[in-house]
Amino acid sequence: MIPRSKRAWVLAAVFAVALATAFLWVPKIAPHNLGDRDFIVYYASGRLALQQHNPYDPVELFAIEKSLGYAADHVTYPREPPWLLWTLIPFGLLSPMWGWALWLAASIAALLLASRLCWRMQQWPITARRPFVYATYLFAPVLACLVTSQMGFFMMLALVLVLACEPKRDFWAGAALVLPAIKPQLLAIFWIVQLVWIIHRKRWRLALGAASAFAAASLLAVAMDPAVFSHWYEASVHSAEPIAPLLVPSLSGIFRAVFFRRAFWVQFVPAGLGMVWGVWYYWHRRREWNWRTHGLALALASFVVTPYEWFTDEVLVLPAILQATLWIYRARASSARRIVAAGVLVALNALLLMMVLSKVPFPLGVYFWSPLVWLGWWRLGWRGHKKVTQAPELASSTSRATSG
DSSP, rough: OOOHHHHHHHHHHHHHHHHHHHHHHHSSOOGGEEEEEEEHHHHHHHHHEEEEEEEEHHHHHHHHHTTTTTTSSSOOOOOOGGGGGHHHHHHHOOHHHHHHHHHHHHHHHHHHHHHHHHHHHHTTTGGHHHHHHHHHHOOHHHHHHHHHSSSHHHHHHHHHHHHHTTTHHHHHHGGGGGGGGGGGGGGGHHHHHHHHHHHHHHHHHHHHHHHHHHHHHHHHHHHHOHHHHHHHHHHSSSSSSSSSOOOOOSHHHHHHHHHTTTTTTGHHHHHHHHHHHHHHHTTGGGGGOIIIIHHHHHHHHHHHSSOOOOGGGGGHHHHHHHHHHHHHHHSSOOOHHHHHHHHHHHHHHHHHHHHTTOOOGGGGGGGTHHHHHHHHHHHHHHHHHHHHHHHHHHHHHHHHHOOO
């Protein structure tokens, strides 16, 4: 065991070795190894924006993508909105390989920072460090997001910042919403409940922070390309792969593909019902509402009903998984039934982890059941949490009745 006083020096030495290895290793990687990573789309779009070109131009996008080893015979459009572009500019300043190395480093840093903030918000005890580490780094979507170089870690960090800032720093909590809004369909229930909450509680500073961040990000995009919003719309409409005919690997997408293949609108019905449920869920808990608890439940429920998502996006529910893991740890002296249920859910996560390591393609739709696993884990933790919190109340009420 390394003494606490020397841990900082050990971590600094490990970081120095890793940095030196990166400087020797990265230049030797052939650029074509980037061809199967989503980073090439972000890099191409950021590069074009930096050059004040149309970041959604199919000809220029395809040329950059092909130069990075993209094997398909059609362009891949960035589906992300213009207010994302400011996050892509730093990577476009570098060569493709160094841009990807920076992207990977930033992703890992976002994961570490977000998990650390979750530790503080949920007040994890020092004795629970091991289950916390396991839940963070063995969560299957974490590996999937790293492998594909997706932007889920940045969205997750922003979501955690919203929850961390909300009690006392409403303006900055609202400003942090700009990143989760890159893929608004992922948190549909979260968004509608937050809107109702802002109006009901009159938290206008949070709304002002969100509006300011969106305006600043949009103005920057317009400064780089005055017609960026029309270009984004054209790319969305004329994309080589429109969303409607695709097999979307979400629960609602699989449901539509199996039972209502030609009715694309059916894919949005679960999200609509989920938003109605979310408003009901908030209204019945409005007096004791806590975004750090109830908000994570809404984020998790959103993934169960979202009309469009990929397995890599599910890294956004990691804060909810960490919360449930803490609850399960605190209620570890539970019944054998709970222990068996926890073992089954851990085994299912291990199965998903093996599928990612085996490179089972995400578009096949075989990961569609994963949100149900995360929901089951959170529900198991919530029941344990209720049991722990209700036990002292029952004991005190029993003692009062006995003394009376």
